[in-house]
Amino acid sequence: MNNFEKAWKQISQEMNTRDISPKTNYGRSTDSAMLISQIRKKLKLGMGWTLFFLLALFAVAVMHLGEPQILMVVGAGILLMWSSLLASRRYYLKIKNQPHVARDTKSMLIDYYNWVVKLLRMERIWTQFAIPCYLILGLLYGQLRTHGSFDQIVFDGRMLVITALLMVVVVPLVIVWVSWSQKYAYRKDLEDLEAAIEDLGNNHES
Amino acid sequence: MDQRIRDAFSAQISENAGIIHKVVAIYADTREDQEDLYQEILYQSWKSYASFRHDSKFSTWLYRVGLNTALVFRRKDARHSHSQLDETMTPHADDSYESCDDRHALIAAIRTLPKVERMIITLHLEGYTYKEIGEMTGISKDNAGIKIHRIKNKLSETLKKIAS
Numbered sequence: 001m002n003n004f005e006k007a008w009k010q011i012s013q014e015m016n017t018r019d020i021s022p023k024t025n026y027g028r029s030t031d032s033a034m035l036i037s038q039i040r041k042k043l044k045l046g047m048g049w050t051l052f053f054l055l056a057l058f059a060v061a062v063m064h065l066g067e068p069q070i071l072m073v074v075g076a077g078i079l080l081m082w083s084s085l086l087a088s089r090r091y092y093l094k095i096k097n098q099p100h101v102a103r104d105t106k107s108m109l110i111d112y113y114n115w116v117v118k119l120l121r122m123e124r125i126w127t128q129f130a131i132p133c134y135l136i137l138g139l140l141y142g143q144l145r146t147h148g149s150f151d152q153i154v155f156d157g158r159m160l161v162i163t164a165l166l167m168v169v170v171v172p173l174v175i176v177w178v179s180w181s182q183k184y185a186y187r188k189d190l191e192d193l194e195a196a197i198e199d200l201g202n203n204h205e206s
Numbered sequence: 207m208d209q210r211i212r213d214a215f216s217a218q219i220s221e222n223a224g225i226i227h228k229v230v231a232i233y234a235d236t237r238e239d240q241e242d243l244y245q246e247i248l249y250q251s252w253k254s255y256a257s258f259r260h261d262s263k264f265s266t267w268l269y270r271v272g273l274n275t276a277l278v279f280r281r282k283d284a285r286h287s288h289s290q291l292d293e294t295m296t297p298h299a300d301d302s303y304e305s306c307d308d309r310h311a312l313i314a315a316i317r318t319l320p321k322v323e324r325m326i327i328t329l330h331l332e333g334y335t336y337k338e339i340g341e342m343t344g345i346s347k348d349n350a351g352i353k354i355h356r357i358k359n360k361l362s363e364t365l366k367k368i369a370s
Contacts, residue, residue, distance in 0.1 A: 004361065007308035008331040014309070015231070016224035026215070026252035028245065035278055099254035101274040102267065105325065106344025108274050196277065199322045200345050 035112055035189050036100065039119060043092040047085060054081040069149055073140045080133060084126060091122070106200045113193040120182050127178045131171050139163060215255050218264045219248070225268050232316050232324050233276035243279050250275045269332065270342050273325045315364040319357065326350065327357045 057078045064070040095115060100108050143153045219226075226247050234240040251271045258267050316324055322343075329339045336350040343350070 003308065004312060004331060004358070007312040011228065011231070011309045011313065012224060012332075015227040018223060018227050020216075020220050020223045020226075020248070024245075024248055026212070026248055028249060035280070099257035101250045101271045101278075102254040102257045103274075104270070104342060104344035105274055105277065105322075108278075112278065196322050199320065200343060 035116070035193075036095070038189075039095060039115055040092065042119070043088055043095070047088045047092065050081055050085045050088065054078065054085060057081060067144075070141065070144050073137055073144060077134065077137050080130060080137075084130070087122070087126075091119070106197065109193055109197050109200070113190065113197065116186050116190060116193070120179075120186065123182055124175075124179050127175050131174055132167065135163075135166055135171060211255070215252060219251065219268075222265050222268050225265060226272055228328070229269075229272040229276050231313055232328060233279065233321070235317070243276060246279060247272045247275045266334075266338070266342070269329065273328065273342075277321050277325060311365055311368050312361075314368060315361050318364050319360065323353070323357050323360075326353050327361065330354050330357075 057074055061071060061074045061078065064074065098111075100111060103111070139159075140153075143155075143159075144150070147153050226244060229247065230240050230244050234243045251268060254271055258264070316327060319327065326339060326343060329342060334342070336347045336354070339345075339350040339354075340347045345353070
């Protein structure tokens, strides 16, 4: 072991002579492939799209200012989008502001693992709830535009069949696809994190 | 005020630059990855500096931030195949133990370990006690001792292989 320590001492001596570049910018992240950067980027992208759809819904609302029933339907959509945006923003800021790397390693890895699992769960639950809601709102919006008011809407056989097909076939498929693609995207990270946590926690490995 | 904090941080970083260089040397293989990891450690250190409570030495805190950053740092695969090795601390594959000095052999042997084990042995070689290593990594003192014993055996084996 003395050889290790002697060699390490030499390494330390050499490394200590190297300085930090005067051009160093402490505020610049490398935007590397670090898991935390990926989670933040993903949340940012999601918030960007939510904001875009929210603005689009506001534009639709402005177009129907004189039609209270359509405004009600569009307002429900805005409410859904708004709550999604707030939840994502809260989660994003929580991850962004935490000095995660200054904690002990095991806590940091467990936090990372929980963040990914929570993100996947959040998206899975949200998709199951939001996609059918948006579908119903979309159908109501279309009907209101055609017929003018809720009283005059007629749900004919063809419309009911299409709605039922969308609900029974397309919605579950989209939900399964979203869930699968998220799991697939983070599978390697979750495996690495699990292995590292296990590595730190296991006293009796062979 | 901000400038004063920044100056204090810069001074402490300059004083402990060797820590960052060592972490980079044992965790990143290519020059691009080394530059990225180096920059990422500085960025994460600056971002987390407000959490530094002065209840431990700055060097201990910097080791924790540096090693944690290195542990979750991942190379950008797309450019990896085109990058060059850093000649300053990377031994050539065909070097014999005799032509490659002890420092290079040790760095090469540490690089063969899993990331968590690299972290533990680095802290041990830096002279941290089992208790301190346990606190920094989140494992028990006894577990740290067991792991260090096993890692040392692994390193000895690897160094023997390099020598032969």
